[in-house]
Amino acid sequence: MGLSRQVIESLPKIELHRHLDGDIKPDLIFELAKEQNIKLPVDNKKDLNRYFSKKREEGFNSLITDGFGLVNTVLQTGEALRRAAYESVRNMKNENIIYGELRFAPELHTEKGLSYKQAIYEARMGMKEAEKDFGISTNLISCICRNSSAELGEQIAKTVMDSQMYTVALDLACDEANNPPEKHKKAYELTFNTDIKRTVHAGELGNNQYQNMVTAINTLHADRISHAIHISEYKDLINIVREKNIGIEMSPKSNIYCKFIKSTKDLNITKLIKENVLVSINSDDPAMFEYTLCDTLYEVANDYNLEIGSLKQLQLNAIQMAFTNNKIKEKLRRIITDTYK
Numbered sequence: 015m016g017l018s019r020q021v022i023e024s025l026p027k028i029e030l031h032r033h034l035d036g037d038i039k040p041d042l043i044f045e046l047a048k049e050q051n052i053k054l055p056v057d058n059k060k061d062l063n064r065y066f067s068k069k070r071e072e073g074f075n076s077l078i079t080d081g082f083g084l085v086n087t088v089l090q091t092g093e094a095l096r097r098a099a100y101e102s103v104r105n106m107k108n109e110n111i112i113y114g115e116l117r118f119a120p121e122l123h124t125e126k127g128l129s130y131k132q133a134i135y136e137a138r139m140g141m142k143e144a145e146k147d148f149g150i151s152t153n154l155i156s157c158i159c160r161n162s163s164a165e166l167g168e169q170i171a172k173t174v175m176d177s178q179m180y181t182v183a184l185d186l187a188c189d190e191a192n193n194p195p196e197k198h199k200k201a202y203e204l205t206f207n208t209d210i211k212r213t214v215h216a217g218e219l220g221n222n223q224y225q226n227m228v229t230a231i232n233t234l235h236a237d238r239i240s241h242a243i244h245i246s247e248y249k250d251l252i253n254i255v256r257e258k259n260i261g262i263e264m265s266p267k268s269n270i271y272c273k274f275i276k277s278t279k280d281l282n283i284t285k286l287i288k289e290n291v292l293v294s295i296n297s298d299d300p301a302m303f304e305y306t307l308c309d310t311l312y313e314v315a316n317d318y319n320l321e322i323g324s325l326k327q328l329q330l331n332a333i334q335m336a337f338t339n340n341k342i343k344e345k346l347r348r349i350i351t352d353t354y355k
């Protein structure tokens with residue numbers, strides 16, 4: 015094995031898929047709860063981690079409703095959202111991430127009266143403050159919870175269109191098994207031929223993963239697909255994403271924790287690299303699952319016995335896929351090329 019953990023830790027990295035509510039460390043959860051007089055079902059870090067693992071064991075929907083639900087109870091004010099977004103960018107900085115995209119679902123932060131627009135604004139302001147303090151570049155993606163109605167999805171898409179200074183893309187997240195992408199077709203259509211980019215969680219769970227990936231591409235015009243766990247098994251899909259330059263945001267450790275795969279090897283990452291698929295490696299929910307992007311890349315490098323060249327390719331892919339401008343991409347490319355030797 016050529017690449018040590020230390021080397022991977024020290025290298026600059028790109029993160030394209032990280033959920034804000036999956037990146038709040040326990041200390042901050044308790045701090046925010048205390049400040050807002052919110053009673054949580056647990057009162058220490060050990061029990062909190064046990065609670066999250068229990069929810070994970072119960073299944074994906076328990077994890078979403080109760081696991082992420084717990085985190086979101088403390089993220090219902092502008093100040094809390096700002097602070098959490100700031101801290102998430104600090105987490106990225108600590109992992110040597112030089113460009114990071116953070117995503118969140120505005121509809122999950124309105125219990126105390128925040129509008130979708132305010133939620134987006136506050137999260138972005140926290141990130142902007144952290145950008146200044148930590149010298150890293152970031153962008154915010156806004157998710158529709160696919161469990162919500164198509165009408166609500168459209169409202170989120172409209173808000174995103176009205177908030178282009180603060181958020182760059184639309185995502186579709188949560189329970190794929192019972193909510194196929196076409197449910198939110200109208201919401202996605204609102205963003206066609208605009209500057210708003212599109213990513214879709216598809217091919218993560220449920221019985222229609224292949225069809226959902228196809229729909230994400232053909233009907234929702236996805237610029238990127240999140241997860242696409244089994245894409246390497248479908249030659250036609252490989253050809254389509256390569257031809258259309260559709261990026262694949264993989265999050266191997268998240269898939270392992272959620273029991274969708276057993277090992278990173280199940281994703282056939284080297285096959286995808288060889289086939290010139292734009293694939294990148296991401297963390298998804300690092301604080302909730304207690305790992306970092308570095309842990310994820312290290313596991314992938316180890317499982318596939320990757321050389322530095324392949325790791326560099328994954329970073330260059332992420333830059334090409336990133337929802338940012340060419341000037342920033344050029345700068346990022348230079349940093350990666352200068353350091354991955």
Ligand SMILES: [Zn+2]
Nearest residue numbers: 033215240298
């Ligand atoms: Zn995700």
